[in-house]
Amino acid sequence: MLGVIDRWYKKKFSDPDALMLLVLILFSSVVLLVWGNMLMPVIVAAVIAYLLDWLVTQAERRGIRRTLATSVVLLLFFVLSILTLVGLVPVISKQGANLVREIPAIWQQAQAWLMTLPEKYPTYVQYDVVERTMAGINERVVGIGEELISLSFTSIGNVAALLIYLILVPLMIFFMLKDKEQLLIGLSKFLPKERRLINKVGREMNVQIANYIRGKVIEIIIVGTVSVVTFLILDLRYAVLLGVLVGLSVLIPYIGAAVVTIPVAVVALFQFGVTTPFWTVMVAYGIIQALDGNLLVPILFSEAVSLHPLSIIIAVLFFGGLWGFWGVFFAIPLATLVKAVISAWSTPIESSPEPSPVTEQTQA
Known part of the structure; x- marks a missing residue:
């Protein structure tokens, strides 16, 4: 058993760049957990x-x-x-x-x-x-x-x-x-010289996080606005409140849509009873969720790294438990970061030099 662990360690961390990436991740995690x-x-x-x-x-x-x-x-x-x-x-x-x-x-x-x-x-x-x-x-x-x-x-x-x-x-x-440029130059002084994998992960995450945050903000605005307008047209009480809840529910993939269904169904049932207007509200709500999951999300996040639904749910539960709202909001980028780190550790050592993070950020 010890021999297997020793071979795995030498294979993954014999490269100084891989070891520096591990040190940076551990240091960042400790800082976030403690402070x-x-x-x-x-x-x-x-x-x-x-x-x-x-x-x-x-x-x-x-x-x-x-x-x-x-x-x-x-x-x-x-x-x-x-x-x-x-x-x-x-x-x-x-x-x-x-x-x-x-x-x-x-x-x-x-x-x-x-x-x-x-x-x-x-x-x-x-x-x-x-x-x-x-x-x-x-x-x-x-x-x-x-x-x-x-x-x-x-x-x-x-x-x-x-x-x-x-x-x-x-x-x-x-x-x-x-002072973006000065701050990046100052930050680069604290990074180790062996940062090939750090640069690789940084480039990938720079694209992923930007796409995710912008896409998520647009998704919240579109889904929330459409929900409010739909509930107002159907004369559902608390239309604005419920529509905003539906918009914010997209922050938590899969789980959010299931949870926010409860207040929508309860309010509609209390107002209309088990009648045609109640089923109209529920069908309209189902259509909004279906269009969001099958049309809007693929368009907004077409450049994002695909993650298995189980990985997303685990990331939401884990990072949400650590950092609350912000952990939930950044669950997918953080899961993508974990995937990028694993992918970087799995790649062979490259001989070509990598540009510094300051240069990459300046060109972005």
Whole structure:
């Protein structure tokens, strides 16, 4: 057994470039695990700067100074973000509050329906089983309510942290965009000279992450907008709230679509009952999900590395458990990174020199 491990180690890590790649991955993982929460504003700023860099670069190529281009692009980004929040947040908050107030009525209707099951199916359903089930659910609902109340009080202390985000993150984004070349040159000084595989993985991930983030943002906007319009046309209550939930559900492949189906079906059932309008809403929702999975996703992510659905689900669960929302958002790029690293370790040693990361980023 030890001989097998020794041969595997010599085969994979006899190359100094492979060993440096392993060291960089381990070091980055330790930093994120230990100081991930502390560095989250920096990570958020880096992600937004990465998204906006393409616009700044295009403006710079047209003769606009990078400082001016950065200022204009950043101003437009924050204006659009504020307008979106001002337009959506009040509506979503109002509809969310109304939905919370109606949850007891929805649950009463569900209880009444459950109590009819023993009469309809006396052989399969017993009264005591239904009563015990409802009692357990009621206890759980009360517990969830208490947790939400306590969470609302503890979250008051996070207002200061939110203000820090609103001040520091825009400043970091500005300097990351304006001084991109200097920052990359400074970063390259900390990288080892044996970085052939690091460069290879970096080139592949530069394309993959850019395509994924831009495609995912476009997918959220399209799916959310189409869902809101469809629900409004069908006169479904809480159309904006449910449509936004459907749009955000695409962040979590497979799992998100299954989870968001529950509130859509419950609201439609409570409003229409088991009638034709209810089935119309569910069919329309199914069509939206089918078009997203079979038409929109292949178009937006045609250049992305194909991953097995099981790999995606495992990545969502693993990275989401580590870093919450951002782990879920970057689950697919991180899974692609793992695949790229494995592929790089499997390639033979190349004799041709590789360009430095600074040169590659400058040409991008």
